[in-house]
Amino acid sequence: xxxxxxxxxxxxxxxxxxxxxxxxxxxxxxxxxxxxxxxxxxxxxxxxxxxxxxxxxxxxxxxxxxxxxxxxxxxxxxxxxxxxxxxxxxxxxxxxxxxxxxxxxxxxxxxxxxxxxxxxxxxxxxxxxxxxxxxxxxxxxxxxxxxxxxxxxxxxxxxxxxxxxxx
Amino acid sequence: xxxxxxxxxxxxxxxxxxxxxxxxxxxxxxxxxxxxxxxxxxxxxxxxxxxxxxxxxxxxxxxxxxxxxxxxxxxxxxxxxxxxxxxxxxxxxxxxxxxxxxxxxxxxxxxxxxxxxxxxxxxxxxxxxxxxxxxxxxxxxxxxxxxxxxxxxxxxxxxxxxxxxxxxxxxxxxx
Numbered sequence: 001x002x003x004x005x006x007x008x009x010x011x012x013x014x015x016x017x018x019x020x021x022x023x024x025x026x027x028x029x030x031x032x033x034x035x036x037x038x039x040x041x042x043x044x045x046x047x048x049x050x051x052x053x054x055x056x057x058x059x060x061x062x063x064x065x066x067x068x069x070x071x072x073x074x075x076x077x078x079x080x081x082x083x084x085x086x087x088x089x090x091x092x093x094x095x096x097x098x099x100x101x102x103x104x105x106x107x108x109x110x111x112x113x114x115x116x117x118x119x120x121x122x123x124x125x126x127x128x129x130x131x132x133x134x135x136x137x138x139x140x141x142x143x144x145x146x147x148x149x150x151x152x153x154x155x156x157x158x159x160x161x162x163x164x165x166x167x
Numbered sequence: 168x169x170x171x172x173x174x175x176x177x178x179x180x181x182x183x184x185x186x187x188x189x190x191x192x193x194x195x196x197x198x199x200x201x202x203x204x205x206x207x208x209x210x211x212x213x214x215x216x217x218x219x220x221x222x223x224x225x226x227x228x229x230x231x232x233x234x235x236x237x238x239x240x241x242x243x244x245x246x247x248x249x250x251x252x253x254x255x256x257x258x259x260x261x262x263x264x265x266x267x268x269x270x271x272x273x274x275x276x277x278x279x280x281x282x283x284x285x286x287x288x289x290x291x292x293x294x295x296x297x298x299x300x301x302x303x304x305x306x307x308x309x310x311x312x313x314x315x316x317x318x319x320x321x322x323x324x325x326x327x328x329x330x331x332x333x334x335x336x337x338x339x340x341x342x
Contacts, residue, residue, distance in 0.1 A: 067265065067266075068265065069265035070216070070266050101221075102218075107236050113229065121322060133318055136322070137326055142323070
C-alpha cells in the first residue's frame, strides 16, 4: 500500500494536501516535491477515476437514503454531517488503497465495506461527529473498535487494511 | 430492558407449559403467544435495498442485518414453508412501509447462527403472522461500544456461509 507517514503518526494518502507548517529549507524542499507528486497523481486518469467514482457514488447514496425508511425497515435519513466526514475520508484514502463499497446505515451513518475473500472483510461506519466505528474478520480472528476522523485516515483502519489486503 | 424481556420470555414459557392455552401443534399458524425459536428453526430477512447485497459473490452485506434504529432485526419465521410461500409472504410486506417497493433478495438465517452470537429470535406474530424479532443485541458500556459490537455481529452474519442469500426468480416489484 502506498501511503505516507504523517507527523502525527497516522497515515495520509498521497493525494491529501500536506498541512505541515515546517519552515526549514529541507522541509520546504520536501513539501515542494510532495506537491509535485500530488499534482501528477491528480492528473492521472486512473487515480482520479477511482476517487471520482467513489465520490459520485457517495452523492448517489445521499439521494437514495435521504428519506425516512429508505431501507424498508424505518431507517433514519442519511446524516449530512456523516456524509461530509465520509467525503473527507474518501479524499484522504491512501492512493493505492483498495476501494470500498458504500452504503448507509439505518441510523443515518455512512458505511464502507471492503471484502478480500472468504472471511476477510473490513466494515466501518462514519457518524455525524466524525466517529469511525469498525469491525473486521480475518479467518478465525476478528476485532472491533472506535476511532475518529480528522484530516487523515485513522491508523486503526490503515492497520486493518494492511492485514487484510493481498500484498 | 433485558430484564423485562427475560421476564416476558419466562412468562411465555410458563404459559406454554400450562397446556390449555398452548398452541396446537397441528396448526402452528394459530400461535399468537410470542415464543423464542429453537436453534434448528429458520428465519428470513427480506432485503429491500440493492446496496445490501453483493451480487457477484451471492452474499448479503452486513448492512442487511443492522438492527438500528430500533435495536431489533425484523425477520419472518420461515421453517416449514415452501420456496413459493416464503416469497409470497415477502410479497405481502411490499408497499406496507416506505421503502418496500422491491425485494431484491432474501437472507435465510438458521436460528443457530443467531444463538451462536448470543441473539434470540422471538416470534411475535406482530404486525403479521410469522413475524419474528431478533433481540438481545448487546448494549456495551456506551453507544460507541454498542455500535462496534453490532458491526461485528452483522459482519459475522454476512460472512457466515450457513446464512444463505436467495434471489427471486422474477424481481418482486410493488406495482
